[in-house]
Amino acid sequence: MVDRSDDASCLLGLAGLAVERVVLTVLGMKIVQVVTDDPDAARCPSCQVCSTSGKDWVLTRPRDLPCGGEFLVVQWRKRRWRCRTEDCPRGSFTEQVAQVPAGMRTTTRLRAALAVAVEDGRDQSEVAAAHRVSWPTVQRAVVARGAAELVEPEPVRVLGMDETRFGRPRWLPDGVHADGRIRWVRTDPWETGFVDITGEQSLLGQVDGRTSAAVQAWLAARSPEFRAGIEVVVIDPHAGYAAAVRAALPDAAIAVDHFHLIMLANKAVTAVRQRVTRDLLGRRGRKIDPAWANRRLLLRGRERLSQAALARMWNGCVDHDPSGQILSAWIAKEELRALCATAARGGHPGEIRDRLYAFYQWSADAQIPELTTLAETIETWWPAIEVFLATGLTNARTEGTNRLIKQVKRAACGFRNRENYRRRVRLHCTRRIRRLSARNPTVPA
Template sequence: MVNDTTLLLDLDGVSVARVERLAYGRRRVHLVTADETARACPACGVFATRVKGSAMTRPRDLPYGEGGLELRWHKRRWWCREAGCPRRSFTEQILQIPAGARLTARLRDTAGHRIRDAGSTVIQAARDLHLSWPTVMEAFRTQARDVTEAPLPQVTVLGIDETRRGRPSWEQDAETGKWRLTRDRWHTGFVDALGHGGLLGQVEGCTVADVLAWLATTDLDWRKGIGYVAIDISATYRAAIRIGLAHATVVVDHFHVVQLANKMLSMVRRRTTAETRSRRGRASDPEWKARRRLLRNREDLTDDQFATMWNTLLSEGKIGQTLLLTLLP
């Protein structure tokens, strides 16, 4: 049965011996080993029976309370009496606090999870947990491996889109004098557009070769399971899909279709106004007043709003009729 002092700290393998109150509300917690397996030799696994001495470490743990806790682990150093073991002595260690560790395992895990799962930045997590930036970044890399090295979920609809990532970087070749791109400002992301897989991968660049390079890292059976690929209106991505996923159906995502339709409608409105009125549109023109409603979804307009827009444009002759014809499927 786990004793109450172990449950109080909730750190398996150690128990609280005593607590001191320090200045500024901080408390110093003295720990002793509560796990018998801590005296097993890390080299040969044999339980040691002879104590060589004592040691004290100061592992850091999760923040607790306003003042925080200072941990002092008083542990023993053991002799390994196994004849064939190369390890002569060792100090006690538990799963949460390995030998030589300055941080508990749960503190490192929490730092990584805050960035990977909670959307926190590295700087914010470091401030909240009182850790350094490199420590938190390394914890995030460790947690991210569980995601990046996990097998991809089965995807029916694959989404491909570009994302801007900072500024490009160029480097001049000392021999030829030509400049070459060393860091692209565009990255290509691959997502599960229909399921819950989220972001599947991301590569630098947005060329056909970049897309095919990522697809080449996936299994053939996984690629065969993709029935549709959703992209923006990009000839580059379409060409890559025709090569790497020839069996899949290419579809354009809803956002870019609506965006393209709105751009076309606005272009027709401005062009028709210029041809009919021989000038640019003005605030007094009915088609200019209706420019916002023309770009809204029908379900977002009340019946009165839609009827007012429709009847007003219909009475404007060529301008209104042209715009209404553009709206019709």
């Protein structure tokens, strides 16, 4: 065996280190003995002067990535040097290279691989076991990558907001009753996420809670340029979010996501069906009841129903509900869907006006309490709905980000530390654009 193999050094790929020999133990483990092959390794970290005064030798075993599918034991016999510069505060130092800095027991590329595996959605314990390192080692790699990669968000034109659960609801003590019993209150641990709707930044950040004060605090922490650049904020029909936007971003328009409007209409149809069934039969619906059997068809769009399915649903409701309230609620839902569909055709004001009048007229003539409530909700949120119809902006990207957030939480089996949670979530949600920017510097991160 030769003393030093350039081919082996190239295969190992640790810049600044050269393979001296490879030893195969009786247990089948490969020990790769390396030596320093970088003249700058003898340079003092403080004064940057190369030392020529050796002090002693140190044997270190930095953990590295597998090579050829096998884990190797890397042994680096490095020199400790004396610094002879008079005004240098450092008396001695050990050799270091870019892949193995001083004091590190893992290589730089191993720590990068650990962080990449975690930000791809894998559990940290699983990553630690796969790479034969400890959980704290993986955690430090993730923290370092988050500090280097997760920067303050750039200004956005359209901001999306939505909430996700951080954990399960809990009951906490809140004082005592007059008779001495403990008063319990339910707390829901929510997290509000902020997403770049039209840009490529994905998740911009998260804040604890879904109150107006929490949203205002997050917006206040951003730069004036960030707040001034927001033209439209897309939200669910949530009064707290709307109040926060009006207070913190007075010049921004509010758009309501149409998915939640259709969801409110579907809830109204379900409420009417359940009430009519109870009034007629004095019980809940059963599968022998036509209205209950067609409950899924009532929530499906008209264009998605075949002629046979439409006839079955229509005739079943006519036979089951002599008052016609269920079909009236279904028609009102379809009128609202037709109103929302005008956004896909450019949101012409005349068409919007006609569809809105048709929805209001039908809801008023039906004289059904659930439809009256639905129409009042549409009237309350109409300025924000009109912005959606004119711009076509939705919270679809925010909902997609929520799916990624839930994916990270499932992989980790939940979180207890919110700081670690937000770091992991944002690393996962922004990984695609960050890697694309690293490969192509012309793409903004």
